[in-house]
Amino acid sequence: MPVPATPDPYADPLAFGQRLRILRTRRGVTRDQLGGLVARGGAWVKALETGRLGIPRFDLVLRLAEVLRVRDLTELTGDPSVPVPLFAGPGHPRLAAVRAAVDRLTFAGDREAPPTAQLTARLERAWAARHASAHHREVIGARLPELIHDAQLTVRQAASAVERRAAQSALSESYSLAQFFLAYQPDAALLWRVAERGLVAAQESEHPHTIGVAAWLSAQAHRDAGPPHSDAADAVTTATLSYLEPLLPDASPDLIAITGALTFEAGHTAARRTDTGTAWRSWDRAREIASRLPEGYFHPVTSFGRAVMAAHAVTLAVELRQGGEAVRQSAASDATPIPSRPRTARHRIEEARGYHLDGQPDVALAVLERAHERAPETIAYNGYAKAIVLEEAQSKHAARRRRASTLAVTLGLLAA
Incomplete structure (x- = not known):
C-alpha cells in the first residue's frame, strides 16, 4: 500500500505539534503569520511544531483552532474526548x-x-x-x-x-x-x-446593485477562507468599487449602501492582515458613505447604514486584537440599535470577543448570553462564541466556570 506524501492529521499517533504543522500547511499559512494572529511569533509556532514546547494553554489551543478554522478541536488536539465542532456545526x-x-x-x-x-x-x-x-x-x-x-x-x-x-x-x-x-x-x-x-x-x-451584493459576499467567502485568500478578497472589492464609485453621484440609497458595505469589507480584510492603517481608513471612508444615506436606512442584505458603523468599528478593533479599543467602541455602539435580530446577535459576539481580549471574561459571557437571547441560531453556529464559552468553562473561578458551562450546555457544546 503506498504511503501518502502528507500524513493524515486525524490518524494516530500524531503529536499536537505534528497536527499543527499539517493543518497550518494545508491552510497555506506561514509560521510567522500564524504566530502573529495569536499574538505570539513564528519561533513560538516552530517550537510547538517541533515538540520543544508542549500543548499550550486551552485558550491558545482555541485561538489556534479559530485562526486555522478547523472543523473540530479533535483535529488539532487528537483527543477524542473533546469533539467540539467550532466553525462547522452538525448542520x-x-x-x-x-x-x-x-x-x-x-x-x-x-x-x-x-x-x-x-x-x-x-x-x-x-x-x-x-x-x-x-x-x-x-x-x-x-x-x-x-x-x-x-x-x-x-x-x-x-x-x-x-x-x-x-x-x-x-x-x-x-x-x-x-x-x-x-x-x-x-x-x-x-x-x-x-x-x-x-x-x-x-x-x-x-445590474450594478446585484453585482455589488454578489461581490460583497464573494469577498467575504475569500476572506473567511484564510490568509492565503486575502489577496483574492481584495481583488474582488477593488474591482467592484472601481465599477460602482463612478455611479455614486446619481445612485439610489441601495447602490450607495452596497458601495459602503464593500468599502468596509476592504477594511475588514485589511484588519485580518493586521494592516491597521488601511483598516481604519476604509472604515472612515465607509462612514462617510453611510452619512449620505437617509436617516434610519438599513440595507436589507448587508445591514449597511448609519446604525451599523459603530458595530463595524468594534469588529475592526477585535480583528486587530485591540481589546481596549473594542470595549470603547462597544460602549458607543449601544447608542444606536441595529434593526435586525441576527445582525444584533453577531454584533454582541464581536463585543464579547472585545471584552475577552480586554481581560473581562465575565462581561464577555454576559454579552454572549444577550446574543443568545436575541438570536439563538446566530450564536449556535459561531466559532468565536463557542471558543470563548469553552475556554471559560475551564476557568479556575467557580462562578465563571458554572456560568460558562451553563451556556455551553444551552449551545449544545457540553452534555447537561
Whole structure:
C-alpha cells in the first residue's frame, strides 16, 4: 500500500505539534503569520511544531483552532474526548433540502415560471423575515429550495434579453440569501458553488446593485477562507468599487449602501492582515458613505447604514486584537440599535470577543448570553462564541466556570 506524501492529521499517533504543522500547511499559512494572529511569533509556532514546547494553554489551543478554522478541536488536539465542532456545526436540519435545490438541474419545461416581479417580492419578504426572526436559518431555509428553483425557471423561460437580465438578478439574490443560510454550515464546497453562481448570475444581470451584493459576499467567502485568500478578497472589492464609485453621484440609497458595505469589507480584510492603517481608513471612508444615506436606512442584505458603523468599528478593533479599543467602541455602539435580530446577535459576539481580549471574561459571557437571547441560531453556529464559552468553562473561578458551562450546555457544546 503506498504511503501518502502528507500524513493524515486525524490518524494516530500524531503529536499536537505534528497536527499543527499539517493543518497550518494545508491552510497555506506561514509560521510567522500564524504566530502573529495569536499574538505570539513564528519561533513560538516552530517550537510547538517541533515538540520543544508542549500543548499550550486551552485558550491558545482555541485561538489556534479559530485562526486555522478547523472543523473540530479533535483535529488539532487528537483527543477524542473533546469533539467540539467550532466553525462547522452538525448542520442545520434544512441543509440537505437547500443542497438538493442548488444541485438540481432545472429545465425550461418543468412548469410555468413565476413572473420576476413576484420573485422580487418574495425575496423582499424573505430578507425581512430573516431580520425579524430569532431562528433566521429556519425561516430562510424553509423558503430557499422553492425560491432557487423558481428563479432558475424564470431565467430559462425569459422571452427577451431584458426579461432574462431581470431574472438573473433575482436568481443572484436567491443565491445571496442561500449564502447567509450556509454560513458556518459543514459544506464549504456548497458555499463556494453558491457564491460563484451568484456572482455569475449578477454579472449576467448587468445590474450594478446585484453585482455589488454578489461581490460583497464573494469577498467575504475569500476572506473567511484564510490568509492565503486575502489577496483574492481584495481583488474582488477593488474591482467592484472601481465599477460602482463612478455611479455614486446619481445612485439610489441601495447602490450607495452596497458601495459602503464593500468599502468596509476592504477594511475588514485589511484588519485580518493586521494592516491597521488601511483598516481604519476604509472604515472612515465607509462612514462617510453611510452619512449620505437617509436617516434610519438599513440595507436589507448587508445591514449597511448609519446604525451599523459603530458595530463595524468594534469588529475592526477585535480583528486587530485591540481589546481596549473594542470595549470603547462597544460602549458607543449601544447608542444606536441595529434593526435586525441576527445582525444584533453577531454584533454582541464581536463585543464579547472585545471584552475577552480586554481581560473581562465575565462581561464577555454576559454579552454572549444577550446574543443568545436575541438570536439563538446566530450564536449556535459561531466559532468565536463557542471558543470563548469553552475556554471559560475551564476557568479556575467557580462562578465563571458554572456560568460558562451553563451556556455551553444551552449551545449544545457540553452534555447537561
